[in-house]
Amino acid sequence: MAELNAGGGAGHGKHEKKRAKKLSTRVDMTPLVDLAFLLLTFFVLTATFNKPKVMDLNFPYDKEDANDVKSEVRNGITLIASGNDKLYYYSGGLDKDPKLTEISYKADGLRKLLLERNAEVVSQIKALGEKAQKTKMADTTFKREVVKIQSFPDALVVLIKNDDKAVYKNIIDIVDELNITKVGRFVVVDELDPKEKLMLEQIKTNP
């Protein structure tokens, strides 16, 4: 009622029409936009970080399988993970009395060693990668070619062992380094050889 009175009071002429005040049809949308983007940010952030990523890992079918790898190794390294994030390695077969050496998990330790020993494969895969980019090679073909390179007889073979004091992260770190340095042939072996145990004890008491 108050509005009606106010409208009438302002008039002067006789032919005065009662006009509704022209209200803008526009609504201030800023808060709406704020809210929408807040929700959007929330859902984007929760959605993309949800799906976990996985690393493929194959284990040998039985103990004999691991031994098979051992016997044919031409260019082999055995890594032994131990407690307190310690890692040791030796090259070649156990019958040749290899020397156990400590090495770090960092890029200048394990990765450097693997890259040196697997240099041939790494350079071939690099060349293949360049060729694949030029010729627009299919992804599956590329992967097949990579596997072919990785399994050639002189490629590096790695045995991953542990002395039951290692933690899960150590093993995953090693496998990850192997993936980075394109080592295709590696086996996670459960049991330590008695000779290896001896070497491990020696190096721990007398580093």
Next chain:
Amino acid sequence: MPKIKMPRSSPSLDMTPMVDLAFLLVTFFMLTASFRQVEPVVIEAPSSIAEDLLPENVVQVTIDKDGRAFFGMSGFEVRKNTLRQIAEEFSLKLDEDHYQKFAGMNMFGVDTRQLPQYLMLSESERENLGTKGIPYDSTNNQLKTWIDLGRREAAKEYQRLKEEAKERNRPFKDDGLRYAIKADGKAPYDKVKAVIQIFKDLNIYRFNMITNVEEEPKI
């Protein structure tokens, strides 16, 4: 020098298209989002350069930093059917309520004999209940039973879906069951090894290790 006259225009602009777009995106993300369920333990997985996504159809064993094991698998119906088999195996008395609760749970880690009581607890009560995980030592290897029965049920469901797709002449997404292991970085490796040995005893040798993402370094 004449002054440059700026054209007079209102500083407020029409935000309608922007709002339209924003709400469209909100709707999209809301519908596609699947909310992560409360997990009974916090796992800090180690990181790797792996970029493969976790497959849809998995049996997952989770190992926390104390070496406790948790079991989970995908599929509402599959979980229900697995529990049916488990109830028979361990002669548990379960009713429909138990099955419903279990089907909605993505992971659990209690002794199978305590499972009926555990299912009836509320979420906060479950959190406060310190669990010992599913036993998996050689004398009481319940985890092995869970994995074995779980994969059988998953295989049945897979077969059923395949036949159903064939009947209706629909394409069938052929991804078989995979086995995922999610372990805390600090979990003792001999515990992880024991779990892997269980899989090996069931003739499963291929795993998907769940890891966090890390950038691949240049070599």
